[in-house]
Amino acid sequence: MKKSIKILTLVAVTLIFIFSSINCTKKAKELDKTIVEPTFNLAIAKAEIEAANKEFMSLLAAADSIGISNLYTKDAKIMMSGMPSIVGNEAIKATFSGMMKSGISKINLTTIEVWGSEDFITEEGTYSLFAGDTEVDQGKYVVIWKKEEATWKLFRDILNSNLPVK
Amino acid sequence: MKKSIKILTLVAVTLIFIFSSINCTKKAKELDKTIVEPTFNLAIAKAEIEAANKEFMSLLAAADSIGISNLYTKDAKIMMSGMPSIVGNEAIKATFSGMMKSGISKINLTTIEVWGSEDFITEEGTYSLFAGDTEVDQGKYVVIWKKEEATWKLFRDILNSNLPVK
Numbered sequence: 001m002k003k004s005i006k007i008l009t010l011v012a013v014t015l016i017f018i019f020s021s022i023n024c025t026k027k028a029k030e031l032d033k034t035i036v037e038p039t040f041n042l043a044i045a046k047a048e049i050e051a052a053n054k055e056f057m058s059l060l061a062a063a064d065s066i067g068i069s070n071l072y073t074k075d076a077k078i079m080m081s082g083m084p085s086i087v088g089n090e091a092i093k094a095t096f097s098g099m100m101k102s103g104i105s106k107i108n109l110t111t112i113e114v115w116g117s118e119d120f121i122t123e124e125g126t127y128s129l130f131a132g133d134t135e136v137d138q139g140k141y142v143v144i145w146k147k148e149e150a151t152w153k154l155f156r157d158i159l160n161s162n163l164p165v166k
Numbered sequence: 167m168k169k170s171i172k173i174l175t176l177v178a179v180t181l182i183f184i185f186s187s188i189n190c191t192k193k194a195k196e197l198d199k200t201i202v203e204p205t206f207n208l209a210i211a212k213a214e215i216e217a218a219n220k221e222f223m224s225l226l227a228a229a230d231s232i233g234i235s236n237l238y239t240k241d242a243k244i245m246m247s248g249m250p251s252i253v254g255n256e257a258i259k260a261t262f263s264g265m266m267k268s269g270i271s272k273i274n275l276t277t278i279e280v281w282g283s284e285d286f287i288t289e290e291g292t293y294s295l296f297a298g299d300t301e302v303d304q305g306k307y308v309v310i311w312k313k314e315e316a317t318w319k320l321f322r323d324i325l326n327s328n329l330p331v332k
Contacts, residue, residue, distance in 0.1 A: 081326035115286040122288040158308045160247040160326045
């Protein structure tokens with residue numbers, strides 16, 4: 001009888017110890033989960049932005065000013081030389097429409113580098129503008145991309161020419 | 167004797183249980199620490215960048231081109247209209263020195279908004295340039311700020327004028 005009490009006590013001690021350990025490990029694992037949340041990947045974001053630029057180039061080549069303006073956020077700004085910022089989707093559409101009417105038929109965009117995180121990416125790049133086969137302008141730009149409904153959209157687009165003013 | 171064994175066993179069980187609990191709480195706290203790292207505060211970053219811009223304005227008013235160039239990272243770029251990017255500290259110093267010699271005596275910088283995180287902040291703003299009391303240019307800019315040794319430094323600086331080309 002005494003022996004069985006001792007054994008029971010030993011079993012109880014062991015069980016309590018095992019239970020505490022399991023519970024502790026479980027808690028630690030739960031906390032660990034909150035640490036290793038899916039991390040942001042800049043290389044993937046860069047590839048996504050390069051894909052968006054490819055779409056930009058295709059839409060310009062197709063003279064689709066509505067399509068291009070939809071690559072921008074509703075409250076986007078294009079910041080061009082020689083005029084105040086062009087603000088909002090409608091004004092951006094009109095700008096591209098005018099550009100196309102003036103003979104611009106092609107744009108080349110080259111991403112140099114991107115910086116940022118989940119919600120905003122800033123891109124540095126270079127551009128060339130063509131009317132037919134003639135390069136009419138070349139320059140540099142910085143675009144702030146904003147993620148809207150899982151899609152990177154142009155939010156701020158500032159550019160200037162490398163060419164001296166004629 | 168039997169009673170004392172029982173008491174000892176009970177004490178042992180209690181001690182093991184308390185020890186496990188303390189140890190578990192300690193571990194959880196350690197993990198918690200790694201979660202609640204000091205979070206980035208965008209409002210503070212904005213204030214820091216506005217302070218850096220204030221220094222920029224003071225240094226320009228003092229015609230201190232070395233001081234201004236030191237606000238930029240060693241590998242910074244200024245992207246101005248009508249020329250390729252100005253790259254690196256020395257070239258940036260020469261640019262500001264030239265600007266000062268040409269009569270530029272004052273710049274006003276106004277931050278509109280900032281976006282970003284710990285390492286990189288992108289700022290949208292407006293500028294006015296003065297020669298004496300005369301405003302000779304006004305425009306808009308985007309600056310990518312990079313944190314270097316706990317200081318925000320200009321890393322990419324792209325701007326263009328609102329004024330039509332004369």
